[in-house]
Amino acid sequence: xxxxxxxxxxxxxxxxxxxxxxxxxxxxxxxxxxxxxxxxxxxxxxxxxxxxxxxxxxxxxxxxxxxxxxxxxxxxxxxxxxxxxxxxxxxxxxxxxxxxxxxxxxxxxxxxxxxxxxxxxxxxxxxxxxxxxxxxxxxxxxxxxxxxxxxxxxxxxxxxxxxxxxxxxxxxxxxxxxxxxxxxxxxxxxxxxxxxxxxxxxxxxxxxxxxxxxxxxxxxxxxxxxxxxxxxxxxxxxxxxxxxxxxxxxxxxxxxxxxxxxxxxxxxxxxxxxxxxxxxxxxxxxxxxxxxxxxxxxxxxxxxxxxx
Amino acid sequence: xxxxxxxxxxxxxxxxxxxxxxxxxxxxxxxxxxxxxxxxxxxxxxxxxxxxxxxxxxxxxxxxxxxxxxxxxxxxxxxxxxxxxxxxxxxxxxxxxxxxxxxxxxxxxxxxxxxxxxxxxxxxxxxxxxxxxxxxxxxxxxxxxxxxxxxxxxxxxxxxxxxxxxxxxxxxxxxxxxxxxxxxxxxxxxxxxxxxxxxxxxxxxxxxxxxxxxxxxxxxxxxxxxxxxxxxxxxxxxxxxxxxxxxxxxxxxxxxxxxxxxxx
Numbered sequence: 001x002x003x004x005x006x007x008x009x010x011x012x013x014x015x016x017x018x019x020x021x022x023x024x025x026x027x028x029x030x031x032x033x034x035x036x037x038x039x040x041x042x043x044x045x046x047x048x049x050x051x052x053x054x055x056x057x058x059x060x061x062x063x064x065x066x067x068x069x070x071x072x073x074x075x076x077x078x079x080x081x082x083x084x085x086x087x088x089x090x091x092x093x094x095x096x097x098x099x100x101x102x103x104x105x106x107x108x109x110x111x112x113x114x115x116x117x118x119x120x121x122x123x124x125x126x127x128x129x130x131x132x133x134x135x136x137x138x139x140x141x142x143x144x145x146x147x148x149x150x151x152x153x154x155x156x157x158x159x160x161x162x163x164x165x166x167x168x169x170x171x172x173x174x175x176x177x178x179x180x181x182x183x184x185x186x187x188x189x190x191x192x193x194x195x196x197x198x199x200x201x202x203x204x205x206x207x208x209x210x211x212x213x214x215x216x217x218x219x220x221x222x223x224x225x226x227x228x229x230x231x232x233x234x235x236x237x238x239x240x241x242x243x244x245x246x247x248x249x250x251x252x253x254x255x256x257x258x259x260x261x262x263x264x265x266x267x268x269x270x271x272x273x274x275x276x277x278x279x280x281x282x283x284x285x286x287x288x289x290x291x292x293x294x295x296x297x298x299x300x301x302x303x304x305x306x307x308x
Numbered sequence: 309x310x311x312x313x314x315x316x317x318x319x320x321x322x323x324x325x326x327x328x329x330x331x332x333x334x335x336x337x338x339x340x341x342x343x344x345x346x347x348x349x350x351x352x353x354x355x356x357x358x359x360x361x362x363x364x365x366x367x368x369x370x371x372x373x374x375x376x377x378x379x380x381x382x383x384x385x386x387x388x389x390x391x392x393x394x395x396x397x398x399x400x401x402x403x404x405x406x407x408x409x410x411x412x413x414x415x416x417x418x419x420x421x422x423x424x425x426x427x428x429x430x431x432x433x434x435x436x437x438x439x440x441x442x443x444x445x446x447x448x449x450x451x452x453x454x455x456x457x458x459x460x461x462x463x464x465x466x467x468x469x470x471x472x473x474x475x476x477x478x479x480x481x482x483x484x485x486x487x488x489x490x491x492x493x494x495x496x497x498x499x500x501x502x503x504x505x506x507x508x509x510x511x512x513x514x515x516x517x518x519x520x521x522x523x524x525x526x527x528x529x530x531x532x533x534x535x536x537x538x539x540x541x542x543x544x545x546x547x548x549x550x551x552x553x554x555x556x557x558x559x560x561x562x563x564x565x566x567x568x569x570x571x572x
Contacts, residue, residue: 015569015572049571054569054571055569055570073422077418084411084414084415087411088412089412097310101310101316105421
């Protein structure tokens, strides 16, 4: 975990006048699973496609394994497995044909491992890829990314189209990659996916990197929406001043609130009364971003005032 | 057939190629067989050939009662170029920009392979396909002309087929290069088609309209011999210009492809 595998410095990409990414700076360390989180259109795919030299930066640079992505791309890509966010597969061939073709170009493939991956993901390799559902296409995409056991995996929205069972299998693949010391860069707009598999997370919004933090710190700062149904209406005041508990409101014995960090205080207080139901909503991306957005918008406003 | 980009590009075209083979054999054999059928009564058609309009559209007057004249009337000035240009342009378009627009170029270029190699392999796949198409065209003409006892030499037929392959290759390379440069198949195929049509019209009109004469060298068709090759053999200068044009376009495309954002 000591040296960086990906180094991004002042990386900027404009498509004409349209914003792609602006002045990105971050490192992904050797052997870590790094989450790249942001809503659709934030610039995740632009970052990835720049690192893979499909598109060229307007400014700044990216390095992988210490090599410049522009100048030494071919050398870098020998050790990179990539799953595109918008996966398009070759026409007129079966899954097996496609993997054979890509395997031949990559070289040095352990075909037993490819077979094992296909079994685990329950991929249908005999069908023409054009006939596959999006989930089954995604499985082929994952297999070709993992097939060469690359030192670095770059996965753009890997859980797209996967059913919950296959998502679990995918999580296991990532765990194994971590155990083997592979580095994983995974983009997603789904917070629970990133929380589940990543060590650190970079959050991107409107082309700018908002923060990079440990996943545990991110969880501490996450606003969680909770609902507790009590058998009888408890005294409201007892819940209003608990640490980390916000936006408390009661209705017919049902408490709705938001909690930052540990649930301990709320749970212990609630346990004094008869609890009929307890619902914890997955924190959504918008909520977790709120914290960063609010800060940023205040800054933007301040900036505006200063200018005025 | 899945060993590399070159082989896979040819593999992608195997069904299309089978249909083109069938079509070309039908056209060439049928066209030449018509010579025997028409041989008895050429005077009417020859008279029609003397009209300026017909000469302009077909690119000159030919004596249809001779085998070389018969081939030079329609197959060589019009049908042949259409076949080779359309095949080459569509091949070039689908093999590179087609892949980019579908999104599969991402999957390819993110492997340890560079853009030069991809462009070269696509280009050579196009050359091989065009040569194979030339073989079919040549074979069809040999079958057709010998069935009709037209007595044309296999060598002259090979020479004229070769100039068709070069013509197709030039337009194919233009499409490939422009596609590699812009990433837009509409621009590359549209412009290639437009240039082909304008070139053809300019070349054939300039043969009868004096004031257009001086613009003739601007037409690509000027350097494709057609019927003249059948009668006089290949002209080294014309072949040289078609090849030089192809090489120049190839270089432009290869260079442009290096610097561009792919798939945006």
